[in-house]
Amino acid sequence: MMHLGISVTHTLALSLALVTGALAQQPFKSEVITSHQEPWAIAFLPDNRIIVNERRGNMRLVDPATKTAGSITGVPAVAYGGQGGLHDIALHPDYANNSMVYISYAESGSGGAGGAVARAKLTLSGTGGALSGVEVIWRHSQRASGGLQFACRLLFGPDGALWISSGEINQMTPAQSMTGNLGKMIKLYDNGTAFAGNPFASQGAIQSQIWSLGHRNPLGIDWDAQGRLWEVEMGPMGGDELNLIESGANYGWPVVCEGSHYDGRTIPKHSTRPEMTAPKAFWVPVISPSSLVIYKGNLFSSWKGNAIITGLSSQQLVRVTITGNTAKEAQRIPMGKRMRGVREDKNGALWVIEDGANGRLMKLTPN
Numbered sequence: 001m002m003h004l005g006i007s008v009t010h011t012l013a014l015s016l017a018l019v020t021g022a023l024a025q026q027p028f029k030s031e032v033i034t035s036h037q038e039p040w041a042i043a044f045l046p047d048n049r050i051i052v053n054e055r056r057g058n059m060r061l062v063d064p065a066t067k068t069a070g071s072i073t074g075v076p077a078v079a080y081g082g083q084g085g086l087h088d089i090a091l092h093p094d095y096a097n098n099s100m101v102y103i104s105y106a107e108s109g110s111g112g113a114g115g116a117v118a119r120a121k122l123t124l125s126g127t128g129g130a131l132s133g134v135e136v137i138w139r140h141s142q143r144a145s146g147g148l149q150f151a152c153r154l155l156f157g158p159d160g161a162l163w164i165s166s167g168e169i170n171q172m173t174p175a176q177s178m179t180g181n182l183g184k185m186i187k188l189y190d191n192g193t194a195f196a197g198n199p200f201a202s203q204g205a206i207q208s209q210i211w212s213l214g215h216r217n218p219l220g221i222d223w224d225a226q227g228r229l230w231e232v233e234m235g236p237m238g239g240d241e242l243n244l245i246e247s248g249a250n251y252g253w254p255v256v257c258e259g260s261h262y263d264g265r266t267i268p269k270h271s272t273r274p275e276m277t278a279p280k281a282f283w284v285p286v287i288s289p290s291s292l293v294i295y296k297g298n299l300f301s302s303w304k305g306n307a308i309i310t311g312l313s314s315q316q317l318v319r320v321t322i323t324g325n326t327a328k329e330a331q332r333i334p335m336g337k338r339m340r341g342v343r344e345d346k347n348g349a350l351w352v353i354e355d356g357a358n359g360r361l362m363k364l365t366p367n
């Protein structure tokens with residue numbers, strides 16, 4: 001017994017030393033702002049305050065100056081469970097004039113849970129606020145039990161379009177079906193109507209929403225300086241992907257993948273189906289990409305144009321350089337915790353949130 005106790009102590013001391021050593025290599029200083037229950041997403045308000053979505057359905061208003069968090073009421077009921085709950089938050093491009101925000105979340109109904117996107121007016125008062133006029137503008141065309149792989153990141157494009165990265169809620173083959181919107185990149189107007197010029201518009205109403213297909217769990221989307229859309233998605237056992245998203249392209253899930261199924265069954269590689277679009281970078285073993293920023297600021301000057309990816313199981317920030325149409329992993333920065341999200345503020349600082357209970361919101365600036 002004594003021997004066991006001693007070796008456990010030694011192992012702990014060794015791993016603490018490794019973690020401390022690893023974190024000391026971080027190329028930035030991190031300022032802890034607030035702590036949250038299962039934070040999922042962040043958005044910056046024009047007055048420099050920050051909205052933090054917590055997965056159980058709580059929307060918080062953080063004031064970085066005082067490091068305090070108030071509450072925003074009026075969030076619709078969310079299906080909390082598995083990976084589901086309150087997910088992303090995005091401000092309308094004209095938020096300064098219309099106070100409209102967009103949220104994504106898992107909602108329950110017959111057949112299980114599916115993803116939904118709603119818009120609402122945000123009224124701020126004191127240290128908190130309220131949503132009103134909540135209107136659902138998009139839904140998954142199918143629901144499922146299990147509560148997995150909703151994704152549903154939200155992003156407004158340079159042309160004012162609203163993008164939704166729709167997960168396949170662990171149903172696999174619907175990612176290839178053109179009669180449903182699971183496992184797709186969706187491009188809409190701000191009112192939920194399909195955007196004009198979408199590649200499958202001639203095929204029907206649901207098809208008209210779709211920009212690309214064959215996605216599994218697409219948890220991060222962002223623009224590069226040229227206006228190209230990049231996306232990260234979680235593969236199954238191996239095969240996490242960074243994709244350059246193009247109109248009408250099929251990214252292959254679940255027909256092709258660089259990983260394999262959890263039960264060990266193999267999946268043909270992308271090279272076997274050249275008509276499907278292969279990722280620009282992939283990871284075996286996985287990093288578990290949970291969000292993506294294509295860095296546009298000047299603060300981290302050598303990172304301009306790089307993809308910054310937060311990892312859950314890897315507990316890292318993964319930095320990828322993009323050159324033309326190619327992408328290559330350049331750096332892994334240990335964070336010591338499962339990382340849920342990253343956003344860049346208007347001054348080029350990076351803000352990250354950790355996953356899970358007491359997940360911290362932190363501001364990263366160069367050393």
Ligand SMILES: *[C@@H]1O[C@H](CO)[C@@H](O)[C@H](O)[C@H]1NC(C)=O
Pocket residue numbers: 093094095096097
């Ligand atoms: C708000 O509206 C004014 C004019 O009505 C316009 O000049 C301004 O660009 C708008 N703000 C944003 C953030 O679009």
Ligand SMILES: *[C@@H]1O[C@H](CO)[C@@H](O)[C@H](O)[C@H]1NC(C)=O
Pocket residue numbers: 189190191192193
């Ligand atoms: C949604 O917005 C688009 C673009 O502004 C517009 O053409 C369309 O009529 C709107 N749809 C509805 C139902 O309001």
